[in-house]
Amino acid sequence: MPDYGNYSMTAAVYNPYWATLGGGERYTASFIRLLLDRGWQVDVWWPQDISLLIRDRFSLDISGARFTPRRPTFGYDLLFFVSDGSLPLSFAKTTLIHLQFPFSGISGHSLPNFFKSRFYKFVVNSYFTQKFIDQEFYVRSTVIYPPVDTSQFSPGPKTKTILYVGRFSHLAQAKGQSVLIDSFKHIYRRLPGWKLILAGGTAVGADPSFISALKRSARGYPIQILTDPDLSVLKKLYASATFFWSAGGFGINPESDPVKVEHFGISVVEAMSAGCVPLVTNLGGHPEIVDSGENGFLWDTPTQLEDRTLALVIDPGQLLRLSQNAVSKSKIFDIKSFNTACVSLLHV
Numbered sequence: 266m267p268d269y270g271n272y273s274m275t276a277a278v279y280n281p282y283w284a285t286l287g288g289g290e291r292y293t294a295s296f297i298r299l300l301l302d303r304g305w306q307v308d309v310w311w312p313q314d315i316s317l318l319i320r321d322r323f324s325l326d327i328s329g330a331r332f333t334p335r336r337p338t339f340g341y342d343l344l345f346f347v348s349d350g351s352l353p354l355s356f357a358k359t360t361l362i363h364l365q366f367p368f369s370g371i372s373g374h375s376l377p378n379f380f381k382s383r384f385y386k387f388v389v390n391s392y393f394t395q396k397f398i399d400q401e402f403y404v405r406s407t408v409i410y411p412p413v414d415t416s417q418f419s420p421g422p423k424t425k426t427i428l429y430v431g432r433f434s435h436l437a438q439a440k441g442q443s444v445l446i447d448s449f450k451h452i453y454r455r456l457p458g459w460k461l462i463l464a465g466g467t468a469v470g471a472d473p474s475f476i477s478a479l480k481r482s483a484r485g486y487p488i489q490i491l492t493d494p495d496l497s498v499l500k501k502l503y504a505s506a507t508f509f510w511s512a513g514g515f516g517i518n519p520e521s522d523p524v525k526v527e528h529f530g531i532s533v534v535e536a537m538s539a540g541c542v543p544l545v546t547n548l549g550g551h552p553e554i555v556d557s558g559e560n561g562f563l564w565d566t567p568t569q570l571e572d573r574t575l576a577l578v579i580d581p582g583q584l585l586r587l588s589q590n591a592v593s594k595s596k597i598f599d600i601k602s603f604n605t606a607c608v609s610l611l612h613v
Contacts, residue, residue: 276300277338277357278330279310280347286322286466287432288411288531289365292390293347294319295412297327299604305343310335324417324496343611352381360385361610364406367394367523373401388610391529391550393519407610410553412603413534415595417496420540420588421504425459427574428506428541430499430532431513433465433476433492440465441512441546446482448510448567453486455575460487461510464494464502503539507584508574511545512567519548530554534598537561537591542577542584544570554598560590 280293300307307330316328337356338344344357348364350371362385372378379402387406389395395406427449431440442463449461463479480490494502503509511533514526526549533543533554543561545551557563564570577584 273306274304274342275306275308275340276343276345277308277310277336277341278345279335279353281349282347283311283315285432286318288529289347289390290319291323291325291531292363292365292411293345294323294325294327295600295603296345296607297330298325299607300343301327301329303608307331308333308336308341321495324414352378352385354381355385359611361388362386363388363390364394364398365390365528367397367528369397369401369523371401373398374403379403386610391553393523393526393550393553394528397523407606409603409606409610410598411529411531411534412600413531413538413595413598415534415538415599418500418503418535418539420592421501423507423540423588424505425456426502426506427459427461427508427510428502428536429461429463429465429510430502430536431465431511433467433479441515442479443482444512444515444567445510446479446486446488448512448571449488450486451567452571452575456578459578460489462489462491462502462506464491464499467492499535500539503536503541506536506539506541508577509533509536509541509543509545509561510570510574511543511551512570513546513551514548515546515567517548523549527551534595538595540588540592542587542591544573554594556594560587560594 278297282289297307309330309332311332312334314332320326339356341357344355344360346353346362348362350368382402382404387404388409389398389406390411392408395408398406429445483490517525519526529550533545537543543555544564545555547563547565552563555561555563562573
């Protein structure tokens with residue numbers, strides 16, 4: 266095993282999803298930043314230098330990496346490969362296969378994949394994802410939770426705001442914004458002065474009619490839809506929101522269609538670090554973040570979401586307790602923990 270403490274190591278990083286700049290890309294960029302900080306030479310296999318976009322979206326500077334088209338792996342000490350379900354033919358000294366999606370039924374244990382997987386290490390973003398990946402590829406993957414720089418988020422004066430942050434797309438996952446709009450419309454008359462804000466990025470290739478339909482449904486109600494907010498705006502939203510709602514994966518069977526539920530939930534952690542009380546679906550990676558009744562609540566039906574919200578509004582003592590516990594729990598997922606786990610993995 267190479268000595269990854271040396272400062273002359275070379276790494277190649279491949280992620281086919283850079284154009285989306287979502288949670289998986291933040292994960293990859295954080296790993297690149299860690300390597301750069303430790304003196305590695307890093308080639309990012311992407312035809313354009315997108316370091317400025319990454320800096321603006323994630324506040325991560327990876328300008329020290331070289332952006333280059335994909336090339337043979339000969340001569341690299343490390344290949345970090347974000348997989349779309351396929352496995353590369355790698356000749357790097359160490360190959361880390363990172364899977365953000367709980368793929369199943371993709372011939373992961375075909376003879377070529379089975380052979381390659383014996384020589385690679387697999388890293389996943391949650392125990393939910395791990396369950397499917399280990400079964401699919403016949404491997405024992407390592408869980409390293411996505412990094413969240415919790416120091417960037419802090420509670421502010423709380424307002425009568427319910428917030429959701431997530432990509433405006435249902436191409437890969439069922440984000441459930443329409444469910445949240447319907448639930449808020451059911452109870453808003455019992456929440457005088459409250460508003461719902463749905464914020465998030467617009468995915469490449471997404472159907473523009475999706476956002477239009479959400480806006481039509483929200484018309485006439487205290488509901489705001491905010492597209493492509495930058496980090497400074499998100500910080501303010503998290504700081505002022507009292508609740509964080511998510512309907513991610515609602516209506517999906519996680520056993521038969523695991524890709525369509527939340528595999529982790531970075532925005533949930535960000536919200537918790539700013540003192541928002543999370544009320545999120547009891548699906549996917551959410552139960553790994555939220556301890557129901559301790560730092561938020563998990564729900565199975567929209568009625569539970571609505572009833573729990575109304576109950577907490579009239580119980581400020583419990584609301585404060587949950588908020589404080591949410592901040593404490595969020596620290597488990599801090600980027601420092603991510604860096605420590607990655608360094609440990611490289612030395613295994």
